[in-house]
Amino acid sequence: MNPLPRTCKFDLRRNGSEAQQAQFNISLGSSLTPTNNNSWLSPSGLYAFGFYQQPNGYAVGIFLAGIPQKTIVWTANRDDMPVSSNATMQFTSNGSLILRSTEGRETYLANTTTAVSYASMLDSGNFVLYSSDQETIWQSFEHPTDTLLPGQKLLTEVKLISSVSETDHSTGLFCLRMQSDGNLVQYPLENPFGGKNAYWYSDTYGKIDVTLNLDDDGHLYLVDVTGSIIKNITDGYPLEKTIHRLKIDPDGILRLYSHNFHGNSNWSISWSSTNDSCDPKGLCGSNSYCVVNYQKADCQCIPGFELVNRAN
Structure with a gap:
């Protein structure tokens, strides 16, 4: 196709x-x-x-x-x-x-x-x-599934949910939730929503009917019920002939991508919720821990254990 x-x-x-x-x-x-x-x-x-x-x-x-x-x-x-x-x-x-x-x-x-x-x-x-x-x-x-496009809004109590992998787009491990308390939060999907399970948040408690917005220029921001911007997550990237998309990736990190039609065919990362690939909670399963190798998360078993699925 x-x-x-x-x-x-x-x-x-x-x-x-x-x-x-x-x-x-x-x-x-x-x-x-x-x-x-x-x-x-x-x-x-x-x-x-x-x-x-x-x-x-x-x-x-x-x-x-x-x-x-x-x-x-x-x-x-x-x-x-x-x-x-x-x-x-x-x-x-x-x-x-x-x-x-x-x-x-x-x-x-x-x-x-x-x-x-x-x-x-x-x-x-x-x-x-x-x-x-x-x-x-x-x-x-x-x-939405795992991506927010320019002009699209993430409404109150709506979530972006990561995919299993870049080729398997079924439901993965992580979510970005626009909470009714005004806070935009990332959680491991299988754990109860709550502060102790969050691994990134916007710190915008106390507002009503907050939405996450993405503009054509990559400006990512939160707006309350009055239409006022309560937080700028990014200030935008005013480059000509460029498109943007926000995605919660399979590794649990929220990233803003840009693609310039005058450049190469690859997407570039304009912003990410963290630079530590081990930050997302629940990335590694039971009896394992996360280490960063070459800027990527690597799940290691604690002594005495081995991987359940060596292909994963």
Whole structure:
């Protein structure tokens, strides 16, 4: 699955309303397969919604198709088993988005209670289902997985949850939680949420309806119910032809990445929640401890123990 890059048409100066006006509508009855007509592109070709390959099959998600290094930013039903190359995703005549496997299994990829008339993959990276009155019925921006994109907000009591690995996008070990007390906190996912289990926090207690926001220039900040910025996490990186994304990585560290269209094909780290790769609690399992080797976390067994799974 290699959608043709069309970065020459992408204009980073376009705002959300302009992108929505230029949207490509996806009509009822449209369908995708992993190996033929495998994605729906945004108007500029920067983002795509559709099938992407995993080591043991295919998953459905949103990815950056307009850069050489295809990057997954959202996954539908991330803990479902991958499907084979004979699967089909259909935007049915009644507005349901259904994934059908060759074994006859049907999975709904977006839950709606209002009639849907069409869909669009926007240049913001948001996949949206609309009513006949052009009202938003469902959008991927309200159901994040491990990544926050510019223009997307992390609302109160919503979490970013890390993936198992860079190639396995099912639920991993760590989360970033926008708490109702106004604090943005990182936790190991399996432990009860609470101060003793946190390994990074914004220290913004006592505010109401706080949201985490990311702007096009990489400005990452917290806003309260009045619309006031209560904390700047980053001040932004105003570079031309650059895109950003915030991700909680499989190792539990929150990182802000940037990609410059005039540079090489790699992502650069603009900011991270810690420079110590052993900071995330729970990175190493029972009877083990973490050491840093060549700036990467390495889990070592205490004397008398050995790894349960040497491949992990």
